[in-house]
Amino acid sequence: MTLTRPFGLAAAALALALLYALPAIAPRAVVQDLFGILTLLVLAMNWNMLAGFAGLVSVGQQAFVGIGAYAMFAAIILMGLDPLVGVLIGGLAAAAFAVPMAFFAFRLNGAYFAIGTWVVADIARLGISQWKALGGGTGTSLPKGTAKDMAFVGQIKDMLDVSSAAAADALTYWLMLSLAVAMLVASYVFLRSRMGLGLQAIRDNENAARSVGVDPVKLKALVFLLAAFGTGLCGALAFIQITRVTPDAAFSVIDWTAFVIFITVIGGIGTLPGPIVGVIVFYILQRALADYGTIYLIVLGCLGIVVMLFARRGLWDMFTDRTGIDLMPLTHRPPQGSLPRPKPSRRAA
């Protein structure tokens, strides 16, 4: 069963309106918190497209976050551009880096691909730490007043009657929310298309996919490139709010990939609502266990193992199996009236 379309659309529109209205009705700390959640959600949706639908289990997504962030910093500090233009440059730089990365990584499969992407990401971190103009290994900060001078901040400040810093937070929040919505809609449309069907065939069996005319390299490269672009945009946007960048923070495998994998795996890998469920669970755990130091990471790890053992396709898939409710079904159903009618049972006869 899927929820009726008008009801589902109305509920989604209401939730979305509430989320967009948040900077006007909630304290700045809540907006900042939600920005962090949305950042992880966008990263998880990108990783889900790679691992959940294309079978590309990358452990090197932090490369695109880092390159996106550094390209954005370079655009502001070295070229004097507006941070929002810098974000776009960040996305494009990450996509450009994905080309040589794919050239090397696509020669590997499975666990070797995962390790290969991690290695390339670390090479990128070491390379960036040699960039003296952006602080080398110790990193650099955004020039004072960058956020305040960002395009649209003045208008938002007047509209919401808040400080420049709060207006900048509201702008980056809205942009991240829009990126998350765009990712979700674009993923749904893509996966329902001919190419999405081919991508899922590749994930299930690349050899068989080739034998029915699907070009695995072309499709996987396209998804890898698009995911790099989305991850780069997200990384650049995240670091506008952080305002300071270092190679270790921007290329952190824990922050930008390990947590993201955890979110996707417990939420539901290979499902569109999975990362949304996963990020909510992750946020609740993070808040509940914030005072317990390393125990927090141990609990996350144990929960990940339990989900992988007992609900291999995540919490969302378990929910769908038990209730029959699927909010964003990707299944292609046969044309109505083409299926044979079930034979009447003996009892009914």
Place this chain on the structure above:
Amino acid sequence: MAILSLHSVSRSFGALKVTDDVSFELNAGEALGIIGPNGAGKSTLFNLITGNIAPDAGRVFLDGRDVTRLPPMERVRAGIGRSFQIPQPFGNLSVYENLLVAARFGGELGAGEAPAFCMDILSRTGLAAVAEKPSGGLSLLQRKRLELARAMATKPRVILLDEIAGGLTDAECVELVATIRAIHANGTAIIWIEHVLHALNSVVERLMVLNFGRMLMIGAPDQVMASPEVREIYLGIEA
């Protein structure tokens, strides 16, 4: 007229020559059977025809066009469909979706025409009742049928069947042979590798014997099976 022809095709893996100077022609609408002991190079020959393996020497022609350098995806679109010896369904997709992928990509059908086309094939292969089931949970016969149906959905002019009757009960085999006969009757050329000889001989017009990668003999099934050399190599019956 030949729809598919191989000219002196050879392939080695290291020092082992698995396909050794094989040449033959398949006429349009013809059914050709391939037999041979395990390790004779039968599946490798299929992989050379479909492009999954590149030959060291020789050429493959489809309708007179040299397809030797074409990748597998383009050969599918050119009209070569195949099934695998061990069924390889897209396990997370439904039976219907398995065919839809093949029809949209290999068959190059549009979103409007592909659904009815797939349902027609599912009906003809006895899979319509399980169209919406995940293909990962099918029985062996159903998976074999799916292999056949998915290959048909690519709209092939030549279909390659790799031991599709292997592992089936006699009753299941009879059902499958009836389906293959119907496909052949529609004018699709077939090359069929099989160990179940009674099934094979009830469909094919010619039989080819491979041994150590070389083509030992090709001809009418009765003539080939009567050959003392074939009986000794393949059936282990001394002349």
